Amino acid sequence: MMKQLSQRLFGPLTLILMGVNLVLGLWVVPPDKVQGELARLVYIHPSVAWVALYVSFGTAAISSALYLWKRTRSVVMDRVAHCAMEVSVVFIALTLITGSIWGRPAWGVWWAWDARLTSSAILGVLALGYLALRRANDETELRARRSAVFAVLVAINVPIIHFSVQWWKTLHQGATVFTSNRTLLIHGIQAWTLLISFIAFTMLFFWLLRYRYRLEVLRENLAGASLEEALSARRREGTQS
């Protein structure tokens, strides 16, 4: 009962938080001292990147690792990894798009080949590669194993992206929240709105993941039903001849 209720409330609660984030970010929070109105993108871009990099790609990598571990191996882990990676592609694309929209007026360029942006673009290519690898393999177990190994291996790019602004000199700004000396570089209502945006987009990911997972189960059931139907048809042919 409680589980059903929480599942039903999850979607509306996500939408409400997204709305609160939008209202706070666009109208309530004052402009930034240096960036002015441009800083309002801080309530979208970092939280979308957070989901793309850590939440969705992380979910896909961890599910893949759990699939490879014999004790936790199951089709559920493979499905979660696949669905999380698909949602991850959307969030990586949104990260690059919102970053570019921010970069043009702030930096003066749409794109810069610095370490942070390049490694983020590589993450997008790797996520697409994962999906292509799945399509390339027909056999269920082989597909699950190969894609799981791939996801775990390419997850090394996540810490590279995270530390790129510390390891190399980049045009992209350094960390505002996850700083090396654990000092917040944003305060007051700006910080609270940023926190809400992180929670809202994280919830949006899990909401999308849930529906994508259900869609995948339905698709598999439909494929199974089609096979059964084809077999029945052949059986009927066999008995009629």
Place this chain on the structure above:
Amino acid sequence: MFFQSGGEDDVSDADAINELSPVAPPATKKRNRTRSIGVLVVLLLAIVALLSQGILHSLNYFETVDQVLAKRASFGTETMRLEGVVKSGSIVRTSTGASFYVTGSKGEVFVKSNGTPPQLFQDNIPVVVVGHFTTKTSMNFAGSQIMVKHTASYIEKNPNRVKAPNGSVR
């Protein structure tokens, strides 16, 4: 087995019904392997292309004013990206762009740049200027593009407006 029998006449209807389990198409494994290798090759090429554009050519995106001043001779007149903070009061807007000084902790470089500076270009903001020194020994830098490298700090523009004693927003 169905295909090992002497002929169709040997197989009863009941056997035919029981032997309808799906048979994997031949050479599936080989096809899967070939496709997987194809995907990995395309992926590798895409990553190499991105790396060659980005990290391999500019692992460090710019040189700071201090680094350039320390090894000025090695940079000559080659095109580079110079990073420093715009010296307060030094900006002069021209018809073709802007001139200003970029500073580091050990000195400054005069920059004359063509093209419209970005929206955030202002005093005391870190910038990256694409360009080159005018001569091998000169400290004048001819820029073709200015990029603003804003900091990671966010500060409310008018904090008092949202912190008024009566709670009103003015």
